[in-house]
Amino acid sequence: AQxxxxxxxxxxxxxxxxxxxxxxxxxxxxPYLFWYVQSPGQGxxxxxxxxxxxxxxxxxxxxxAEFKRSQSSFNLRKPSVHWSDAAEYFxxxxxxxxxxxxxxxxxxxxxxIQP
Amino acid sequence: xxxxxxxxxxxxxKEGQNVTLSCEQNLNHDAMYWYRQDPGQGLRLIYYSQIxxxxxxxxxxxxxxxxxxxxxxxxxxVTSAQKNxxxxxxxASTYGGxxxxxxxxxxxxxxxx
Numbered sequence: 001a002q003x004x005x006x007x008x009x010x011x012x013x014x015x016x017x018x019x020x021x022x023x024x025x026x027x028x029x030x031p032y033l034f035w036y037v038q039s040p041g042q043g044x045x046x047x048x049x050x051x052x053x054x055x056x057x058x059x060x061x062x063x064x065a066e067f068k069r070s071q072s073s074f075n076l077r078k079p080s081v082h083w084s085d086a087a088e089y090f091x092x093x094x095x096x097x098x099x100x101x102x103x104x105x106x107x108x109x110x111x112x113i114q115p
Numbered sequence: 116x117x118x119x120x121x122x123x124x125x126x127x128x129k130e131g132q133n134v135t136l137s138c139e140q141n142l143n144h145d146a147m148y149w150y151r152q153d154p155g156q157g158l159r160l161i162y163y164s165q166i167x168x169x170x171x172x173x174x175x176x177x178x179x180x181x182x183x184x185x186x187x188x189x190x191x192x193v194t195s196a197q198k199n200x201x202x203x204x205x206x207a208s209t210y211g212g213x214x215x216x217x218x219x220x221x222x223x224x225x226x227x228x
Contacts, residue, residue, distance in 0.1 A: 043205060043219035102148050103217060107157035
């Protein structure tokens with residue numbers, strides 16, 4: 001079965017600094033990869049997704065992510081964070097064989113922004 | 116505007132009571148999902164449904180039940196058999212298939228008193 005690992009439970013970044021959130025997946029074939037963001041007490045919002053093609057994908061709110069097959073990774077990046085980026089971030093993976101049971105989510109990374 | 120609605124936003128229940136969480140979508144999506152979220156646990160799949168009148172258990176279905184009588188609606192009942200029901204519950208929907216993003220509702224926070 002596929003799995004998703006987000007190694008960092010919490011990350012603290014100063015406002016204006018760059019950000020990278022890590023995501024590793026385990027699945028043999030080409031995965032479908034997603035990053036979601038969740039503000040406290042809210043639902044999840046899609047930031048970006050990767051299906052095929054260009055391995056660097058652009059998303060909303062200035063985020064981007066790069067798919068690296070050799071490393072089984074799909075790390076999320078942002079050049080300069082804003083205080084409003086403080087939230088929980090989830091990486092998710094789907095597989096091409098079916099997907100009837102939806103996506104598999106990582107346990108999330110809590111992003112804290114220091115002034 | 117299309118979207119997913121969940122109600123109520125906050126729900127309190129006494130031990131031993133069943134309670135039903137509502138999830139409605141007007142996105143014309145075929146598939147719907149229920150997740151449970153606990154701190155540090157991420158999202159865990161409770162039940163999912165690909166079509167009307169059909170649904171399957173997810174990873175943590177014990178103590179929960181669902182129905183899918185209409186395409187737009189996928190209510191979740193938390194029964195008294197659920198040992199630790201206090202959690203944040205999220206409903207999602209998609210057109211189906213692994214390459215389609217899931218759209219999420221705003222969630223319901225259930226607290227057992």
